[in-house]
Amino acid sequence: xxxxxxxxxxxxxxxxxxxxxxxxxxxxxxxxxxxxxxxxxxxxxxxxxxxxxxxxxxxxxxxxxxxxxxxxxxxxxxxxxxxxxxxxxxxxxxxxxxxxxxxxxxxxxxxxxxxxxxxxxxxxxxxxxxxxxxxxxxxxxxxxxxxxxxxxxxxxxxxxxxxxxxxxxxxxxxxxxxxxxxxxxxxxxxxxxxxxxxxxxxxxxxxxxxxxxxxxxxxxxxxxxxxxxxxxxx
Amino acid sequence: xxxxxxxxxxxxxxxxxxxxxxxxxxxxxxxxxxxxxxxxxxxxxxxxxxxxxxxxxxxxxxxxxxxxxxxxxxxxxxxxxxxxxxxxxxxxxxxxxxxxxxxxxxxxxxxxxxxxxxxxxxxxxxxxxxxxxxxxxxxxxxxxxxxxxxxxxxxxxxxxxxxxxxxxxxxxxxxxxxxxxxxxxxxxxxxxxxxxxxxxxxxxxxxxxxxxxxxxxxxxxxxxxx
Numbered sequence: 301x302x303x304x305x306x307x308x309x310x311x312x313x314x315x316x317x318x319x320x321x322x323x324x325x326x327x328x329x330x331x332x333x334x335x336x337x338x339x340x341x342x343x344x345x346x347x348x349x350x351x352x353x354x355x356x357x358x359x360x361x362x363x364x365x366x367x368x369x370x371x372x373x374x375x376x377x378x379x380x381x382x383x384x385x386x387x388x389x390x391x392x393x394x395x396x397x398x399x400x401x402x403x404x405x406x407x408x409x410x411x412x413x414x415x416x417x418x419x420x421x422x423x424x425x426x427x428x429x430x431x432x433x434x435x436x437x438x439x440x441x442x443x444x445x446x447x448x449x450x451x452x453x454x455x456x457x458x459x460x461x462x463x464x465x466x467x468x469x470x471x472x473x474x475x476x477x478x479x480x481x482x483x484x485x486x487x488x489x490x491x492x493x494x495x496x497x498x499x500x501x502x503x504x505x506x507x508x509x510x511x512x513x514x515x516x517x518x519x520x521x522x523x524x525x526x527x528x529x530x531x532x533x534x
Numbered sequence: 535x536x537x538x539x540x541x542x543x544x545x546x547x548x549x550x551x552x553x554x555x556x557x558x559x560x561x562x563x564x565x566x567x568x569x570x571x572x573x574x575x576x577x578x579x580x581x582x583x584x585x586x587x588x589x590x591x592x593x594x595x596x597x598x599x600x601x602x603x604x605x606x607x608x609x610x611x612x613x614x615x616x617x618x619x620x621x622x623x624x625x626x627x628x629x630x631x632x633x634x635x636x637x638x639x640x641x642x643x644x645x646x647x648x649x650x651x652x653x654x655x656x657x658x659x660x661x662x663x664x665x666x667x668x669x670x671x672x673x674x675x676x677x678x679x680x681x682x683x684x685x686x687x688x689x690x691x692x693x694x695x696x697x698x699x700x701x702x703x704x705x706x707x708x709x710x711x712x713x714x715x716x717x718x719x720x721x722x723x724x725x726x727x728x729x730x731x732x733x734x735x736x737x738x739x740x741x742x743x744x745x746x747x748x749x750x751x752x753x754x755x756x757x758x759x760x
Contacts, residue, residue, distance in 0.1 A: 305612075370685065370741035371734045374692035374703055379730040382710060387723035460599065467601035471696050482607055492611045500600045507599035 305493035314494040317484060324480030325502055328466050331397045331476065332506075336462055338402025339409050346406065347413025348439070361410060368407035373468055376400055381472045393474040397466065405462045412454045416447030449521065456514035460507045477502060535724065541717045542728055547709055554705030555736060561623065561701060562688045568627035569687075570680065573634030578664065580635060581642045590635070597632035603693050605629050610697050622694050630687060637679050641672035678751040685741045685748075706733040 314321075350361035368376070377400040384391055391399075420443050428438035467478035481499035485492045579590040597605070602625070609625035610618060645668050653663035673680075692703035706729050713725040 366742060366745070367738065370745060371737045372689035372692040372703065374689075374695065375730060375734055375737065378703070378707065379726070379734070382726045382730070383723055386721055386726050464599075464601040467603040468693075470603060471693075478601060478603055481604075485611075492608075496604065496608050496611070500596075500604055503600045503604065504596065508595065511595070511599055 305491075306497075307493075310489065310491035310494050313489050313491055314484075314498065320480055320484060321477070321498060324475060324477045327394060327469075327475050328463075328477040328502075329506070331394055331401065331466050331469065331474075332463050334398040335401035335405065335466075336459060338398060339405035339458075339462065342403065342406030343409025343413050346410035347417065350410065350414045351417040365407045365410055368404050369411075373400065373404045373465055374471060376404060377468050377472065393469065393472055396472065397469045397474055397476070400468070401462055401465055404465070405458055408458050408461070409455065412451050412458060413447070415454075416451035417443055419450055420446050453514040453518040453521070456510045456517075460510045460514075463506050463510075464503065535728075538717065538724055539728055542709070542713065542725065543732075544716060547716070550709065551702070551705055551732070551736075554700060554702040557699065558688065558691045558701040558703075561619075561626065561691045561694065561699070562684065564623055565626040565630050565687050565691075566680075566684050568623070569630030569634050572627060572631035574638055574669070576631055576635035577638035577642060581639055582660075594632045594635055597629050598636070602626070602629050602690055603696065606693060606697060618697060619699050622697060622699055626687075626690070626694075630683070634680065634683060637676050637683060638672060640679075641676040642668065644675055645671050675755070678748050678755060681744055681751065682748045685744050688741060688744075689737065702733055702736065706730060 346361040346364055349357040350365070352358065377396065380396055380400055381393070384396070417439075424442055425435075425438050428442045429435070433441070466476050469476040470479035470482060473479055473483075477499055481495045485495040576590050576594065579586045580594065581587070583590065605625040605628070606622050609621045613621040613624050615621050615624070649667055650663055653667050658666070691701050694701055695704035695707060698704065710721065710726055710729045713721045713729070717725065
């Protein structure tokens with residue numbers, strides 16, 4: 301039998317266990333989607349905290365961001381996994397993945413949101429307040445719609461980071477794509493080649509559209525800024 | 535809690551943890567320097583090459599859109615080097631080279647094109663222009679971004695725990711799973727909390743220090759531009 305790492309029979313073996321990979325791919329997508337929702341929620345809340353005027357809320361947001369950005373995601377997830385295990389609290393590995401990734405990415409998104417908000421001149425908030433808007437209304441109708449535009453490219457990049465980071469689940473045998481590919485490859489036939497290639501391609505298909513969009517959109521924003529500068533000069 | 539801490543942090547365990555930290559820093563430094571060197575080459579191809587530029591940008595896109603852990607595992611299976619650490623380093627260096635090359639490309643864009651022509655007119659070769667004129671300015675601009683990438687690199691070394699490289703995360707995980715041998719009772723959530731908390735503290739001190747440095751450098755750079 302041909303023993304090359306990409307030999308045909310290895311692909312046949314992969315095809316025979318396709319259902320395992322399909323399931324694992326959906327675990328990765330499911331965890332990504334729910335973690336993203338949590339991260340967006342935390343990111344907006346803490347982003348508003350850190351760009352507001354309340355010192356206490358600002359402090360809380362700072363601690364949250366600094367702690368989660370400066371310690372590894374692997375540590376946070378393992379900490380939670382073993383902590384809950386020995387405390388006898390039953391959470392599924394997928395739930396741990398969603399919470400771990402959501403809280404971690406939320407810290408990054410809150411910085412994206414903060415930069416988005418603070419890049420809008422404060423004069424606009426003052427103008428809105430002078431027209432009788434409440435602070436929340438000024439945020440909702442004047443500031444946030446403009447911030448979203450600026451924040452979209454870095455937000456897309458954070459989504460990519462989140463999807464790639466789902467691979468942390470492999471470290472707690474979480475049934476995700478990375479785990480399944482590795483487990484399948486190191487069992488029985490040792491067909492590393494097809495398994496890792498498929499895993500890489502699937503991740504690439506999820507992430508590439510996002511990085512592509514981020515790049516294009518960023519360029520568009522830059523061109524718009526240049527054009528409006530030229531108009532202002534003329 | 536304090537008794538438990540005393541039970542866990544025996545002299546032997548403390549030195550074991552510091553050996554793990556040493557390994558983490560070693561991996562991070564090797565990855566940073568290797569990645570920066572290779573990343574510079576990639577960025578130069580990407581920025582100045584035509585066909586080679588296309589190839590370089592495909593390489594960059596492939597690595598930017600797939601997880602590090604995948605490449606580490608691939609390297610373990612496929613790189614013909616003897617030690618696991620060396621194989622893992624191949625993966626972390628190449629992966630980070632792709633990311634750092636994007637950072638360097640941003641810096642290259644910020645250096646005015648006229649400088650190349652000026653260098654040419656003075657009889658410099660392309661290589662000399664890069665080494666003496668363009669790259670020093672580029673690196674001055676990207677040092678803050680590169681430093682914050684080094685935070686990511688330090689954090690990402692923890693993925694290597696999965697393949698048995700004895701870095702900080704691996705060491706702490708191992709101590710935790712054998713905690714009953716030196717506490718004399720079955721592992722509790724408290725043990726997990728103490729050990730992982732210590733690891734978190736170590737990572738935090740290093741990375742927070744770096745992130746403060748990044749902010750300072752960024753401020754200085756912004757002042758210069760103004």
